[in-house]
Amino acid sequence: MKTLSDLIAEGVSGRRVLVRADLNVPLDGDKITDDGRVRASVPTLKALLDAGARVLVAAHLGRPKGEPDPKFSLAPVAVRLGELLGQTVELGTEAGADGTVTLLENIRFDPRETSKVDAEREAFADELAAKADAFVSDGFGVVHRKQASVYDVAKRLPHYAGGLVLAEVEVLNKLASGGAGNRATADLQRPYVVVLGGAKVSDKLGVIANLLTKVDRLLIGGGMAYTFLKAQGHEVGGSLLQEDQLEQVSGFLAEAEKRGVELVLPVDVLAATDFAPDASYDVVKTDAIPADRQGLDIGPETRELFAAKLADAKTVFWNGPMGVFEFEAFAGGTRAVAEALVKSEAFTVVGGGDSAAAVRALGLPEDGFSHISTGGGASLEFLEGKELPGVSVLED
Numbered sequence: 001m002k003t004l005s006d007l008i009a010e011g012v013s014g015r016r017v018l019v020r021a022d023l024n025v026p027l028d029g030d031k032i033t034d035d036g037r038v039r040a041s042v043p044t045l046k047a048l049l050d051a052g053a054r055v056l057v058a059a060h061l062g063r064p065k066g067e068p069d070p071k072f073s074l075a076p077v078a079v080r081l082g083e084l085l086g087q088t089v090e091l092g093t094e095a096g097a098d099g100t101v102t103l104l105e106n107i108r109f110d111p112r113e114t115s116k117v118d119a120e121r122e123a124f125a126d127e128l129a130a131k132a133d134a135f136v137s138d139g140f141g142v143v144h145r146k147q148a149s150v151y152d153v154a155k156r157l158p159h160y161a162g163g164l165v166l167a168e169v170e171v172l173n174k175l176a177s178g179g180a181g182n183r184a185t186a187d188l189q190r191p192y193v194v195v196l197g198g199a200k201v202s203d204k205l206g207v208i209a210n211l212l213t214k215v216d217r218l219l220i221g222g223g224m225a226y227t228f229l230k231a232q233g234h235e236v237g238g239s240l241l242q243e244d245q246l247e248q249v250s251g252f253l254a255e256a257e258k259r260g261v262e263l264v265l266p267v268d269v270l271a272a273t274d275f276a277p278d279a280s281y282d283v284v285k286t287d288a289i290p291a292d293r294q295g296l297d298i299g300p301e302t303r304e305l306f307a308a309k310l311a312d313a314k315t316v317f318w319n320g321p322m323g324v325f326e327f328e329a330f331a332g333g334t335r336a337v338a339e340a341l342v343k344s345e346a347f348t349v350v351g352g353g354d355s356a357a358a359v360r361a362l363g364l365p366e367d368g369f370s371h372i373s374t375g376g377g378a379s380l381e382f383l384e385g386k387e388l389p390g391v392s393v394l395e396d
């Protein structure tokens with residue numbers, strides 16, 4: 001696999017370099033609430049700028065519906081990137097002068113970016129490739145997506161792995177001995193505990209079957225928990241629920257038991273009247289969630305339970321907040337898990353845009369974790385041993 005250093009050694013002065021970055025940051029209106037992913041993209045961009053490249057950055061923000069939508073504009077990100085680079089970053093459609101960075105508007109405004117139809121993605125990738133002479137893949141958080149600006153464009157240009165992708169893969173490999181297809185085996189320190197939460201439930205349920213073959217303990221909180229609770233026969237009111245995956249989740253419960261994997265679910269939750277920062281709520285047991293309430297955080301007993309289940313771990317991977325941490329009233333569960341990890345002497349990795357943002361928003365020391373990954377879904381799929389389209393395409 002060729003890398004950024006190879007590209008710079010080849011010489012990039014005056015060349016147009018397309019960089020796929022992951023600049024998918026949380027926003028409050030047009031204010032960036034955590035710029036971690038923007039900061040993580042800087043070293044690669046700086047290296048290219050210093051070498052005189054004409055840099056064009058492709059990135060997405062959120063999940064717009066394949067058409068321009070001002071709510072999902074990358075304009076605030078262009079401003080922040082400019083501040084961090086110490087030079088103006090324009091939103092534009094083509095690379096600018098030598099030693100400048102231009103940011104393409106949200107790449108998902110074009111429906112072909114995420115199309116499942118190869119020919120549509122390929123046509124879009126042709127257009128992107130025409131704008132550049134080389135491609136650098138640096139958006140680790142998105143390398144699990146087979147999308148035009150991540151995968152197809154790499155096939156059309158000389159391609160290189162960026163510094164962030166290389167760094168992430170190097171650390172995650174420590175959780176992934178045994179090689180592709182069989183990651184997280186022999187020399188991993190056990191107990192190996194994975195904590196899952198968050199809101200991308202349908203995406204991330206998919207990794208559980210595989211995780212059950214690798215971990216000693218799986219703690220499930222956040223929006224992920226309710227499909228499990230429902231599969232156990234509990235009512236979950238208006239909580240996040242993946243109704244169409246209940247059967248699959250029942251299968252996970254049975255499989256965990258068969259394999260002797262401890263699958264730990266919440267025993268209590270904060271059941272809120274609505275999805276709002278000032279919603280009123282009660283602490284209820286998970287077998288007594290009222291029909292008109294929604295679970296927005298794990299409860300105090302669960303926080304203690306999860307902390308206890310993390311206390312003797314030697315390796316921990318955590319993706320997905322335990323509750324709606326953006327609302328102070330529902331941040332306690334996420335804080336409890338984060339604090340347990342900071343206290344732990346295990347090799348601890350936190351992954352995911354929102355999980356990493358939560359760690360910082362709650363004021364926990366970043367060096368309290370062995371690694372904070374910019375990718376949640378991407379690192380989970382990596383740990384599963386799955387081929388990541390945005391990485392394997394660089395190997396050709």
Ligand SMILES: Nc1ncnc2c1ncn2[C@@H]1O[C@H](COP(=O)(O)OP(=O)(O)O)[C@@H](O)[C@H]1O
Binds near residue numbers: 223319322351354
């Ligand atoms: N019980 C819950 N109900 C609704 N949303 C939740 C719940 N718990 C966590 N979340 C939300 O999950 C989001 C993060 O999920 P996700 O994108 O899967 O994580 P990451 O970005 O770390 O991979 C946060 O915005 C948080 O508010």
Ligand SMILES: O=C(OP(=O)(O)O)[C@H](O)COP(=O)(O)O
Binds near residue numbers: 378
């Ligand atoms: O936020 C992201 O992933 P994550 O929430 O799994 O960390 C990436 O930017 C990928 O976004 P996507 O899950 O909309 O493809």
